[in-house]
Amino acid sequence: MASRIWAAFNPLRPAKKGDALKFGILGAANIAPLALIIPSKSHPEVIIQAVSARDRQKAGFCKHTRHSHTRVRLTEKILDDPNIDCIFIPLANGLHFEWAIRSIRVGKHVLLEKPSVSNSTEAEILFRLPELSQPNAPALLEAFHNRSFPSWALFRSMVDPADVVNVTSHSMIPWWATSKDDIHFNYPLSGGSIMSMGTYNFAALRLLFDAEPEECVSCDAQAHTDGIHDKCDYEFKAQFRFPNGGTGVASSTLNGESILKPSWVTVETRKVVIPDGKLPASHEKLQKRTLTLNGMVHGVFWHRIDVHDVFEVRGKDTGKVVKQWEEKKSHKAYTFKEAGGQFADLPGETHWMSYRYQLEAFVNRIKGRPTQEWVGAEDSISQMKMIDMAYRKSGPGPRPTSEYR
Known part of the structure; x- marks a missing residue:
């Protein structure tokens, strides 16, 4: 390390x-x-x-x-x-x-x-x-x-959005790393915890459901009450409903514990039938998966993908469970070669930051070369719609619009 x-x-x-x-x-x-x-x-x-x-x-x-x-x-x-x-x-x-x-x-x-x-x-x-x-x-x-880092690509490849029922994501900045007078708490400059670390959490929900939220069910945002910074949230927790009925929960704080802790995102899937040629025709195998990406934002420092699978074998006609067991695995991917599969031939070094991978994509796009990850226009527009949705639910409403045209 x-x-x-x-x-x-x-x-x-x-x-x-x-x-x-x-x-x-x-x-x-x-x-x-x-x-x-x-x-x-x-x-x-x-x-x-x-x-x-x-x-x-x-x-x-x-x-x-x-x-x-x-x-x-x-x-x-x-x-x-x-x-x-x-x-x-x-x-x-x-x-x-x-x-x-x-x-x-x-x-x-x-x-x-x-x-x-x-x-x-x-x-x-x-x-x-x-x-x-x-x-x-x-x-x-x-x-x-x-989103340009290999661990994020590997994590997403393990998730079928059609099977996702719940996504939870959290991020934080320790209390000593911010102050009331910095831009995080400047309302005219569009400050707030949702606009800061929270936007990473919102993006994770959208991408793992591969859909836009239909509703912000709740958004509890805490703000200072000194009359100067009271429109800028220093922490929040928001819940969203997605088109498949799934739930997404995002939270973040700019007033966190003294020790910096890695951001994370957890995905829970429904039970799905998976092929198993070793079973008799009268039985089927089901899998329910929980995945967590620890170190979601700055993967180069440290990250780990934890996979927890719960399997069961049951009779197709009776529904009776005849066997049940769990499997746990962990993965890391500092390079696309480590991510493997479709990513194995993409460039990268174990010491490349996510910013370096992003710069690679940016230059490749300008030079007319293929890019692995790109945040397109509609993606960015949808991201801001989700942020507006949360701010409306929390009370103050969206951040102010510039007069520049």
Whole structure:
């Protein structure tokens, strides 16, 4: 584990190719080194060209790129620079909409931190911009980095959405890692626990049911009551009803225990008949499965897929159970080779972060090569509709809509 994590933060640096994509980063956000600067070091087709910031000292992290041509610039200068191909937007949530549109309209590819925007109204406008439907349109990707990681691909391959009856997911940030004054609790900038870690949990529910929720049955959101931050939830628990009658439960907190605990998602399936040629024709074998992906968000640090199967053999006519037993297994997949099956030939290293796998997909899409995982426009729109649904149920309603058009 120690060597893997060390290598994740200190990757080998291949020579950059002549046609490498040049990135500009909008804003000196703390997530930028983890989400793009470090992953770019090991990608031969990515160069960090410039970082925009109102405060040049805050943008000092650009030194971590170790490229002499990385510069700190004003936002407008980055968008106007013909030498910059792609824009990474790690700004506060409430600024995503405006700057993604501005970037797309000048022909830049956009890697957009999640959640993509503040609400579904903005999502409908952004992801259906006319510029995105033109030939050679810019690429626009909502950065759900964890979905690019091999363990997530393996986990989903073990689940048949038609059999899912319940999905539960939880995430957390310790209390000491946030404060009332940071952007998580800034309502005009679209803060809140649902907009933060909670959006990972919502996406997990949608993807494992392979459907959109029909109703938010309940959403208990806790917020500060000091009159300044009282519209921003610091923790929540929401329940959704899906088209097959299944239940999805998501919860998260920005005020968690002192020790950081991995996020997780658990899937429960109905009993299904599975083939078994060894049984007499009068009997059938059934399976009920519970799967848990521990370390759902940052799999490179640690993750484990736990599979708990309950089997029974019963008479087809009588329904009488003649045998019952359980089997438990665990799996890990830091690379697609470890994931096996249809994924075995996809690139990756054991020390690649989910952000590095995501960057691989982003570059491949721009270069016209196949991508394993891509968050499409309708996916991102549906994600924001689910978030709006929860906020309406909890009381305050969706986050505010930008006036920019």
